Amino acid sequence: MAELKLHGFWYSPVTLRVVLTLKLKGIPYEFIEEDRFNKSPQLLEYNPVSKLTPVLVHGGKPICESMIIVQYIDEVWPQNPLVPHDPYERAQARFWVAYADQMIPAVKPLFHVITDDEVREKAIERVQEHLRVIENQCLIDQEEVLWW
Template sequence: MGDEVKLFGMWASAFSRRVELALKLKGIQYEYIEEDLSNKSDLLLKNNPVHKKVPVLVHNGNSIAESLVILEYIDETWKVNPILPQDPYARAMARFWGRFIDEKVIGTLHRAIIFEGKEQEENIKEVHKELKLLENEVKGKDFFGGDTIGYVDIVAQVVAFWVELLQEIGGLELLTKDKFSFLYEWIGKLQNIEAVNECRPPREKHLEYIRALVENAKSGSK
């Protein structure tokens, strides 16, 4: 009897999509369960009683929550096509940049879109600083991990594909080709990977979803 793998996710969630991508890159068979986050299922709440959100990976009855934790679990459980480096230092640095994206970049992007006036200007400047730090990590390489897609690339999909939509909605210059040419080259290489494209939400549907989120967040911040 083989492994039973289930993934509770949501189609527009960058965090869900990164777990799907890791599973696809490793060739792991899994059952995907789409969640309505406005009406969460009893199964989701049972499998993630602490945070009550997606993604949740259930492997042979054991549930794992939080996308960065799930990515490491997947890599340690299925050794084929490793996504984290084998070298301890490189592995630590990959974890560092994954946390940097989740704990710094995503929050700054959110504030840059939601706030207005001087606060928005300050957050846009901070976005540019953070993206430049990321760009320096991928400069001279095909991917953050080297020649092949890895952990940081999977986490950084939110920068590659979600920021473009935020720019369009907010009319802001967050990630432009002239300022971040190496990140743009990296995004182009990601777009050549079949599994990456399979995990990207439909653009127009995704754009409308994010637009509604931004409008609700803006109205809530006033």
């Protein structure tokens, strides 16, 4: 198997998405912790366009952007597939991934020290809105299963 390295930040949700994918599939890799404010020359070489993590390097070839990396991993290592084979179910899964990505800006402020109570409350409300949508969808899905 070709050498596999993952450049990322340990606290990044998009890096964690790739880490979880690799772990779910049982794929060994080397994690290279990047400094958010002082990115390595390797990272800048591997991702000269956005200069962002995560970057997966497989056999010396870089793959950028977390969802592209996840799809790549799922295609190269087909064991434990991440998405359904049915095109409709696969489209639904991709919809919810896109929805989860929309939550990142809502959650991000909560990782910083917020001294303004109003700002904190608005951030919490935005996250709760997103979670309510997911919860409601789960309830609808459960009702459909129970109906059958």
